[in-house]
Amino acid sequence: MAQEEVNKAIAGEYNLGFEIDIEQDTVPPGLNEDVIKFISAKKDEPEWMLELRLKAYHKWLEMEEPTWGKVEYEPIDYQSISYFSAPKKAPESLDEVDPKILEAYEKLGIPLEEQKQLQGIAVDAVVDSVSVKTTYTEELKKHGIIFCSISEAIRDYPELIKKYMYSVVPMTDNFFAALNSAVFTDGTFVYIPKGVRCPMELSTYFRINAMNTGQFERTLIVADEGSYVSYNEGCSAPMRDDNQLHAAVVELIAMKDAEIKYSTIQNWYPGDEEGKGGIYNFVTKRGICEGENSKISWTQVETGSSITWKYPSCILKGDNSVGEFYSVAVTTLAQQADTGTKMIHLGKNTSSTIISKGISAMKGQNTYRGLVKIGANADGARNYSECDSLLIGSECGAHTFPYLESKDNIGQVEHEATTTKISDEQLFYLRQRGINEEDAVSMIVHGFCKEVFSQLPMEYAVEARALLELTLEGSVG
């Protein structure tokens, strides 16, 4: 294939790169106390929230951007970003949601209208800085489940927010978390009461639409004793030549005997082949297994963003608690991903599993960075880690940095790593059997990702598979 055709094929692939043509309320670029006050006022926040934001802002000013990630990018000018953008009309009900937004979500495959709503999946739709629609809230309320935007939660459930927000990811945890704490605009709040098994999949769909804006969402999920919830997030963004910053924070809390399953399909715009444009995805995700026998499971399929910097982690505090991390990260074009997890074993007989699959094609650079930490009292702690890399072509790269820290306690830790290259001979063999080249590549890639995809809820596994195929289309030959 001629290079131009390859480029065309790739450019055509990101088919979510359209712009929603709606009127937006956007603050001018720049960050200062006034902007934070503006955001807080826009959201009708209580005074205590504004104080927390300002506190975070001042801490952030003293912090430095981390440079240890194996990613390269031009310095970000935080004064050139706009920190708030929202569709002008704030909808009270679905009837008031701009039809263009409904249409856009429909295009993304996520209908929000009641009669069309996805069977058994409740959705919170977030455009830029605000949640535009949350479905199935009433039905969920019957079970005592709270599923709403974080802005609403701050107004309506201040006690829960005060108790849990910043409890897992402290305000000053890291540079990007501090920035988020100061300027977060929206996101989702979930509370599952004691003993309740959430009857449907919950999901949030994030959409960056406005130009030159950052997206800073915050998600907080609390699963009370003996409860269960499966939560999924998806995302996309228009194709733009400028890089856009996405710095989210997610906190999960699982009480005794509770289980949280958190799945992500990340499909932000990846930029072009030269690394122009695309989303900088700098995200802090952490969960705590607070009570005994609790479980947190992260599953992520990362195909988008020009840069991904993300380490969904578990603090295994309760005895016998379980942490899991299943990841497929794809870097093609000029994408860079530095991703992995931290499993912090504090309780006795805690166990964790890490399955990381990195796929690199074209000029993609994929790094796994993982930490397994065994605390002094974590008798009987166990970890199993498997980090596999698959290379397609010769210009891409894969790197693994597994770290192990243990205080006196050695625990039982197993680590395996492999690197495989899709060879011409393998592709030829499949082609000789009548399977075309792209199907041959996707067959090998799916085989490689099987263990992770099997962790996703059915509908999402299908989506992930299709997405992977699209992402890698045109990356061979």
Next chain:
Amino acid sequence: MSKVLEIKELKAKIGDKNILKGLNLALEEGKVHAIMGPNGAGKSTLSKAIVGHYNVEVTDGEIIYNGKNIVEEEPEERALDGIFLSFQNPVEVPGVNNAYFLRTAVNARRKHLGLPELNAAEFLREMKALVSELGMKPELINRSLNEGFSGGEKKRNEILQMMMLEPNVVILDEIDSGLDIDALRAVSEGINKMKDGKRSFLVITHYSRILDYIKPDYIHVLKDGQIVHTGGPELVEQLEEEGYSSFEEK
């Protein structure tokens, strides 16, 4: 007799090395052709040239299949049109389930022929019947394609694919190498079962043993990139006794 595949004055190289030097060969419909020849003569190169392997560069000559020159065609087109190669050394493909792979291949071919695709149940029924006929371990169908297969298991897996794909032209590159006595019999029976008076076979081998089973119609001697002699089955005995030195290069 109609010719299914006709190779005319074929010249091909690997890297800068000329391997095939004006080779002529015609496969007849429904016939079994055997090719014998010394190591490094170009037998595998010929089979690779026919299926469009990326290492082999055809510099001159023609490969006529179904009346058209296929030298420029993509490997998958040739495969879908019914040319099958059993590789001398089948590659391992970790992570790709053997049964899933074969079903994908079978359905690609069926689709190409305008036939309905086989559903999982239909496919498995057929596949399992053949697996037991070939004396393969049933677990092999659920393993990764060729990964960790023994030499003999790989060869049987090639024959399984051949039988499921029902090609028009079957090229077997040393299918008999490394097979135990029972496997050789099972594989030969599989091949014989596929003879239907229309399908043509090109069997590359170093040994007469497999030829006792599958009874070739023609024996070709390939030496230094050319077919230097063609005869009937009686030629095997002469080769066994005299070796290749008595056959002069053209």
